[in-house]
Amino acid sequence: MSSTPVAVVTGGNKGIGFAIVQSLCKQFQGDVYLTARDPGRGQAAVRKLQEEGLHPFFHQLDIDDLQSIQALRDFLKEKYGGVNVLVNNAGIAFKVHDTTPFSVQAEVTLKTNFFGTRNVCTELLPLVKPYGKVVNVSSSVSLSSLASCSKELQQKFRSDTITEEELVKLMTKFVEDTKTNTHVKEGWPNTAYGVSKIGVTVLSRIQARMINEKRKGDHILLNACCPGWVRTDMAGPKAPKSPDEGAETPVYLALLPADADGPHGQFVSDKTVRTW
Numbered sequence: 001m002s003s004t005p006v007a008v009v010t011g012g013n014k015g016i017g018f019a020i021v022q023s024l025c026k027q028f029q030g031d032v033y034l035t036a037r038d039p040g041r042g043q044a045a046v047r048k049l050q051e052e053g054l055h056p057f058f059h060q061l062d063i064d065d066l067q068s069i070q071a072l073r074d075f076l077k078e079k080y081g082g083v084n085v086l087v088n089n090a091g092i093a094f095k096v097h098d099t100t101p102f103s104v105q106a107e108v109t110l111k112t113n114f115f116g117t118r119n120v121c122t123e124l125l126p127l128v129k130p131y132g133k134v135v136n137v138s139s140s141v142s143l144s145s146l147a148s149c150s151k152e153l154q155q156k157f158r159s160d161t162i163t164e165e166e167l168v169k170l171m172t173k174f175v176e177d178t179k180t181n182t183h184v185k186e187g188w189p190n191t192a193y194g195v196s197k198i199g200v201t202v203l204s205r206i207q208a209r210m211i212n213e214k215r216k217g218d219h220i221l222l223n224a225c226c227p228g229w230v231r232t233d234m235a236g237p238k239a240p241k242s243p244d245e246g247a248e249t250p251v252y253l254a255l256l257p258a259d260a261d262g263p264h265g266q267f268v269s270d271k272t273v274r275t276w
């Protein structure tokens with residue numbers, strides 16, 4: 001088994017994920033894994049970085065596919081005995097003018113952004129080594145969407161005692177409510193992406209609390225963040241930040257020094273903790 005530290009980035013073949021891998025290759029003292037759901041796109045991205053003199057490794061990972069997540073888990077366990085840095089970056093968003101029925105957009109968006117990210121965490125968090133860092137790429141849209149939720153939902157999502165099971169029930173309820181077109185009446189904002197990212201931010205707060213309860217003394221730091229509005233296939237060419245700039249906050253959180261005791265369980269943008 002290798003004692004080399006290891007960092008893993010999901011959705012690394014393009015956009016912000018690619019820039020995170022590139023930056024970690026330059027700064028992280030250890031092996032960096034670019035993961036992608038499509039091996040062709042993933043290997044092409046690895047080659048691009050190799051041409052720059054960088055040396056990322058590749059592993060397939062589709063966060064929608066539990067078997068794929070478990071294959072990565074087993075690989076990391078066997079080769080490295082765990083993982084030091086995990087960046088949950090993979091995500092999707094329907095375009096504003098997409099005519100896919102809203103209930104389908106809700107199901108598909110939540111499947112990847114919330115349930116997929118959660119499944120990766122369920123399988124990989126137990127493998128995170130002491131002093132490890134976990135970064136869940138959420139979005140500032142989670143904050144603005146929270147403000148558009150009913151008072152009752154806001155209270156639930158801001159609660160310091162909400163459990164992962166309760167959060168899963170709420171995310172499932174949102175998808176169900178869109179199917180009966182009752183989501184607005186039930187207090188939800190009219191954005192599937194926004195709700196999925198509320199899920200990612202709240203999940204991060206819960207996971208950080210669990211780390212405090214179950215692994216106190218392991219000095220693991222886990223946070224949610226927003227990369228900013230970044231020029232990628234997802235956000236389009238008008239966004240102000242380059243992918244390199246978008247990678248800055250996730251990489252800052254991934255490389256917090258070993259003696260840092262925070263941030264932990266926070267929502268961070270522009271390297272600054274925001275009030276949830």
Ligand code: NAP
Pocket residue numbers: 010011012013014015016017036037038041061062063064089090091092093112116137138139140226227228229230231232233234235239
């Ligand atoms: P992007 O250019 O569309 O890249 C998304 C990445 O996620 C791609 O590599 C994509 O792979 C991958 N992905 C999607 N579904 C996946 C799955 N099931 N399994 C594994 N990988 C999957 O988007 P981006 O702008 O870089 O976004 C990266 C993250 O930042 C997302 O979580 C996004 O929500 C968040 N974010 C972005 C912005 C922004 O302004 N761009 C703002 C706030 C937050 P394929 O190439 O195979 O599709």
